[in-house]
Amino acid sequence: MASTVSTAACVPCSHVSANAVVVTWDGPDDPQDPFNWPSWKKWWTVGLGLLASFVCSMNGSILAVAHEAISHEFGISDDAFPHSYWITTSWGVGAALFPLVIFPAMEDWGVRPVVLGTYFCFVCLLIPIGFARTFATPRHGPGGCVPLMSDAVASIASNVFFRDKARSTPVALYVLIYLGATSLGPVLGAAILEHLPWRWIGHIELIVTSALFPVFCAGLPESRGSAILRAKAQKMRREGKKAYTAEEADSTPLQQRIIRSLTRPLYMLFTEWVVFVAAIWAAFSLGTIYLFTHSVGQVYGALYGWSPVQAGYIQSAIVVGEVLGTVLSLSTNHWYEALAARNTEVPGTPIPEARLYTAILGGFLGVTGGMLIYAWAAHAAVHWMVITVGLALVGAGTTAVVISIANYLIDAYSKYAASALAAVGLAENLSIAFLPLASSALYTDLGFQWASTLLAFASLALVATPFIVIKWGKEIRARSPFMKEAVIERQRDTGVVIDA
Known part of the structure; x- marks a missing residue:
């Protein structure tokens, strides 16, 4: 298919000649535009991203069930400090910091090279785990790769699905896979540990992850529109034509764009009240999942005499809850869509705050209610299934909260959603790294009932x-320069111009 270029827009940049043209899509129906891909190709691309995220995300918690065996082999004691949690802490620190440095590359080079490069590095960094000779064998590297893989799914979804309604299901699956894989890690680790030494957890993970790499190399297409256009422009330049994309024509040096991408999430975290609160809530939710991962062995071991392997299996209840939380989020999407008629800013467009109704339901009944059950049913005389229901409710509520927050930030911040989500991800992974360090002391000093309470x-x-965001949502968005741009974009898309 011949490439059509826009000759109306000259490139205002010193390194591009004055008669150069800017490469654009071949009209609104260009089949190369990811928004115009057939449904099967969109879901194939999202599905491969979800598979990569699932395989990598299990790495964060799969070794947790083997902490006693690992500590025993290396002579590590938790009497003075929970040293055994270093396995997860080092992972969480890498997950918090690495994306801030590497994620901007996805915007400059495209999704495919970053995903494949990150996945390859992840495979290489898994090798030392099964062959570790010291307890301090670092896991920063694998931890740093995981959120990049998960964020890639969100990026792919936004690249191929145009409307907010179309993105709802991919975003829900993105959160489910990330949380579900994290919670499933101890279950799979327990299944391996029951029959093999703990090192085989690392070996099996390496084997499975390596085997899937050729699948991603062969099957994952580039989904970022700017990267596809850049490849088209490069082909035209090889043919002797003076053609560039709009991004290539940007005279801003690459290092400045990277610095801007690095600093924007931090700036938004501390200047955007909504982002800050969302980060605190999501960080608490994710940190609690990891805290429960470590408290389960302590609680079920003391009350019912269970082994670490048995405690690892019971965490499948959290996974069941996370699936139910995803179903809840998808089944309440009609609330979000029904409120479109009440939007006075952009009539016919749903109100971003409507995404938060499900978070209220999940946070109150799921997380808070589940924690209270997990707290006050924690008696040896009470059947273990009762507190397990509490675990499932926490999983369901956490998933509903995180999905709602992700959808709200995507809707409210539009093109700045990646930076908002990056800020939330930073808080989440720092919480994963450090909050569960208090698990043992919390449940020992306060007791099982009051710790969970x-x-x-x-x-x-x-x-x-x-409730605050819902009541004063319009005023909050009016004061945010980032949200104002999102409103303008919505007005432009719908052809309706109303003062924000």
């Missing part, structure tokens, strides 16, 4: 924040 009270306080 304290967490329930914190969850209840966070559930109140969406």
Whole structure:
């Protein structure tokens, strides 16, 4: 197919000649535009991203079930400090910091090279785990790769699905796979540990991850429109034509664009009230999942005499809850769509705050309610299935909260959603790294009942924040320069211009 270029727009840049043209799509129906891909290709691309995210995300918690065996082999004691949690802490630190440095590359080079490059590095960094000779064998590298793989799914979804409604299901699956794989890690680790030494957890993970790499190389297409256009422009330049994309014509040096991409999430975290609250809530939710991962062995071991392997299996209840939380989020999408008629800013367009109704439901009934059950049913005389229901409710509520937050930020911040989500991801992974360090002391000093009750009270306080955002949503968006641009984009898309 012949490439059509826009000759109306000259390139205002010193390194591009004055008569150069800017490469654009061949009209609104260009089949190369990812928004115009057939449904099967969109879901194939998203599906491969979800598979990569699933395989990588299990790495964060799969070794947690083997902490006693690992500590015993290396002579590590948790008497003075929970040293055994270093396995997860080092992973979480890498997950928090690496994306801030590497994620901007996805915007400059495209999704495919970053995903494949990150996945290859992840495979290489898994090798030392099964062959570790010291307890301090680092896991920063694998941890840093995981959020890049997960964020790639969100990027792919936004690249191929145009409308907010179309993105709802991919975003929900993106959150489910990330949380579900994290919670499933101890279950799979327990299944391996029951029959093999702990090192085989690392070996099997390496084998499975390596085997899938050729699949991603062969099957994952580039989904970022700017990268596809850049490849088209490069082909035209090889043919002797003076053609560039709009991004290539940008005279801003690459290092400045990277610095801007690095600093924007941090700037938004501390200047955008909504992003800050969303980060705190999501960080608490994710940190609690990891905290429960470590408390389960302590609680079920003390109450029912279960082994670490048995405690690892019971965490499948959290996975069941996460699936139910995803179903809840998808089944309540009609709330979001029904409120479009009440939007006075852009009539016919749903209100971003409507995404938060499900978070209220999940936070109150799921997370807070589940924690209270997990707290006050924690008695040896009470059947283990009762507190397991509490675990499932926490999983369901956490998933509903995180999906709602992700959808709200995507809707409210539009083109700045990646930076908003990056800020939230930074807080989430720091919480994953450090909050569960308090698990053993918390449940030992306060007791099983009051430790979980304290967490329930914190969850209840966070559930109140969406009410503020819902009530004063329009005023909050009017004061945010980032959200104002999102409103303008919505007005441009719908052809309706109304003062924000």
